[in-house]
Amino acid sequence: MWAVIMLCSQIPVIAQQASQVSSPDKSIAVNIWLSKGQLQYAVFRQQAEVLQPSLLGLSTSAGNFVTQLQWVSASKPMLVQETYNMVNAKKQNIRYVANEIKVVVKNAQQQSMHVVFRVSNDGVAFRYVLPWINSTTTILEEHTTYALSTAAKGWLQPMSVAKTGWEHCHPSYEEKYMMGIAAGTPSPMAGWVYPALFKTGNNWLIITETDMDGRYCGTRLSNDSGKAIYKVTYPDPREVFTNLGHLPQYSSAMQSPWRILTIGTMASIAQSTLGTDLAPAAAKKDYSFVQPGKASWSWINSKDDFIVYDEQKRYIDYAAQMKWQYCLIDADWDTKIGYEKVQELAKYAATKNVGLLLWYNSAGDWNTVKYHPKGLLLTKESRQQEFARLQAMGIKGIKIDFFGGDGQSMMQYYIDILEDAADYKLLINFHGATLPRGWHKTYPHLMTAEAIYGMEMVTFEQSAADNQPAHCTVIPFTRNAFDPMDFTPMNLYRLTHSKSIRRTSGAFELALSVLFLSGIQHYAENPDGMRQVPVFVQEFLQQLPNHWEDVRLLQGFPGKEVVMARKSGNKWYIAGINGEAKAKSWALNLHQFGKSTATIITDVENGQLFGQQTINIHQAPQQLSVKGYGGFVMVLE
Template sequence: MLIHTTVFAKDYTLLSPDKKITIKISVEKNITWSVLKDQELLLKPSAMSMILNDGRNPGIVPVVSKTISKSVNQTIVSIIPVKNKLIPEIYNELKLRMKGNYSIEFRAYNDGVAYRFVTELGPRPIEINYEEVAFNFKENCQIYLPKENNPELQSHYEADFKPAKLEEIPATQYGYLPLYIATPGGTKMVVTEADLHDYPNLFLYGTGTRTLTGNFPKVILESSPKPNSDRAEIIVKKAVYHAKTTGNRTFPWRTIIISSSDKGLLENEMVYKLARPNTLTGTDWIKPGKVAWDWWNDNNIYGVDFKSGINTETYKYYVDFASAYGLDYIILDEGWSRTTTDLLAPNPQLDIEGLIKYATSKKVGVILWALWKPLDQHMDAILDQYVKWGVKGVKVDFMARADQYMVNFYERAAQETARRKLLLDLHGAYKPVGLNRQYPNVINYEGVRGMENNKWEETITPVHNTTLPFTRMVAGPMDYTPGAMLNTNKDEFHISMTSPMSRGTRAHQASMYVLYDSPLQMFCDNPSNYLREPVYTHYIARFPTVWDKTVALEGKISEYAVVARKNGNNWYIGGMTNWDARGFDIPLTFLDGKKYKIEILKDGINAGKHAADYQLISKEVSAGETLHIDMAAGGGYTAILTPIG
């Protein structure tokens, strides 16, 4: 696993357990690493260092005092299994201890590489003015950079993933992680970070070359509310440093996920593997599940004898719908409270205690929306009141920041909700970095350009939807909020705030319940629309939100994705395509020797004219067979496989 001559050697080589991935480390005037896969040079020597305000500079003029190596081969048991209940954790590690009381740890997995700094500089605070992060790629690779333009490095993490070449990204342009990269030779990579604690998020800038360089949002010393806004802030003063933290600590993992194909990215769980283990002593109360959501459909229910809106009668209607179809929760989004900043006073038209008692009698939990700033200021009082009311979780929204304070807010919110046995759904949020492993009650993250954008723009297309599994979703759970019932083909879409619709077919929407990782999965549309189509609604309501096993079947970024997933004794298949109709022959080799009843929901014969057209087929299959999957333009495919006997 490790090749070197003495502890004073300048060059070290670390191999992955299967010996297909190589990390080469050079220690001279600085420390660099390079990465190869099957002898293809992916990353040329790329430097890493830190500059502290007290003059200490880990990584600059380094001297190795000791090397420590180890191999790990064990299994992680996931408490809330996003992709797999059992996750193999197999890697080789090299730790270089340096003079100056710091180390750098390198890991080589069979599906990626990572490094991080570790400091033993004493318990007193240190201020980090700069961390050098560079990715110097060998080739002018294709890159899907989610571009941002806020000079303060503030972001909702809801940009588009658009293809470009590395050399086309100027020094003025930056993007956030995760970042998809494909070499001309066909190797796929995703750059991201994990185990982020008391430290800001990493952003990557172009250089007009094949190198990307890192930058971090500075610590905010003073801010003021933006006029006429309850959530936006103006930064008045920033520190010169991006983190003030303890001198004894581990820093975030910088990781490159590596795959021979796009398909392999659909199974990757590197961020989860690099995260800290669960710290909660009891987790049986954490219940993933499906949610009826109000905001996307604007509470635009119909066929009732009361005025719909943010009121008790409307939400009892949601509860009745959720109960009838076995959904676990309803969410009361923005508007349930008297004001967005007073999260202890319900809207006068809403009897929150009576509603929760009613929902509890129907075995439906209630999740409440909360603006992050008021929650941050009055967390104990707000969460204690929610517990008294019987609330099951909190959807925290509009953080739109990625600095050190915000990272610490996430962890404090995770701790305090867990202490009260509340779920935490993070919206307006940065990408997953593994907090959901340490605190499994962190049930979902947004940080994605999802379905809500259909209410005001036309960017949410089947091309976008088939890009997300290979980009944003590689980092972790993704609250895209699927379930649109008003479906349109390519040129039929129009914007509506009160009756929003989706682009692509009904079967395309259904496929998201299998393809998209989301332990808290939304039914975003109007319950009245679902109730009009009970056959379809009963079908999609049968999909679990967590999985014992995930098998990637087909995949190509921005074109198509097909996976099989197991939950209990049942298997589920989900496939989606972009605007190109296509078909696949799928050998059912993942099945055991049993016969299965397969219930298929596929694009109807007239889906090209009427996007909501679908067909249901039921038959028997077994492991020796090949299943043909066909999808219309903008279409999808799902199947539920139940063992017979």
């Protein structure tokens, strides 16, 4: 109670126009109040200010909720609890507990706006509700802001400008992160994407959104130059499905996606499930066909010219040898191989216990990409016809590429694909796409999505290869914090058909197989490269779990290093990467896992690619030396 009184004392408002809600453990508190007709809020953790007074509000075609607001009511805190299971996330059995309040204000036209806040031990979520809508109403602008201290630092990915890039395919969340920049630094492009990571004082903060049901648009953050106030911003009007709109539009009660702020230590960020906690549960359908796994994939190393029958059969054999569950055939398969021969490959793959995945171009007229099959998913009738054909062929899933942004109609297109694919038991991978925003909870057959400057960029540009070590240490705390990510990691031997020289070590690359989360992990190593690595590395990848039950961050700092532990069954897998050129020594508390031995695969200096050793675990921290841009994996049992 003392903490709440202290926090309230910082807000000079009358009691009837303010409310507070705290997390169940009282570590996080949110104050909401009305000041000069504007609704504002502030966030504290352990009595330290995380968000300075920030704005709430909406502008709609039927009325505005920005100024001249009047306080109506605030409910008493109510405990909200949910338990759910995931097979495509950092944890399997998840329990969400939060305190919820609802603040109601009204505008000059006596229309009401509800703002629902939920505060859990790892963060804050809030959403807008307009219950009075009964005719077509457009949400014109959202006025939500996140006001940070100017002393805060950010790890942020710029939002690319619509219709730019190769074949006008942007935006696709594939820009380089700007690391440790001063809060308020202007974006070099069109704002900032989610999740946005900040450090303010002793607290870390990650901002994102979830519960995107297709009726709202995806949003991003923008800020005025030099001001550490970040505003929720709608997408470019050009980011739309053909001839449809980019703004949210409702003809009945509206509720926005949840705005999410995960708050705490670096471990809080790495271990939080807030991005799925607030996402809707899956519909009661048969999702028994959803099987996480790993995939071989020829394109990352051999590119377009090798999408041919014999090469794809070789990669099916490779997947079978590695005990991987899938093989992906990439673009132009419909003409370079053909449906009939692909069905033949699917039957052959099934005899090897390998499922076949096929590439598709999402595009209508929103870009000029020529790769195909193209245009087959644009209408429900065409989608269902194609999905039925694939199901009959024995195809297990599809990778759909080159989407056109975050406008409301484009977000609805994603949902439409997911809804129809579930009926035909097809797994989905969105590539050249938006951030999934918790969709993999609502649609468990969404196995992964790209939305990252990934391994393919390393094969294209030396600058991407030079940046990769630091880049990979940012991703677990940003893009991959909540949603599965198709980075296509792990090139163990050397890049082929590439102009780039990889800077990372083999053990660094191997560690990505544990660090990065994806329902289907497409590996960037080819059969020839895999033959160059020791048998113990091959066996590690053959036995690596397909999904995880729990996670712990042992240490990490974005841009510098990550050491993370993941649990499967009675084993813990630990992986670490060094994002800097200098060698490091890490002191790791392995005793906490309750295991007696650890098998470690690391880099070695004797001309070999990898070394392996088994050690006994003691109570004292274990010292592990890692070379610059190096890494390790460890299995505890």
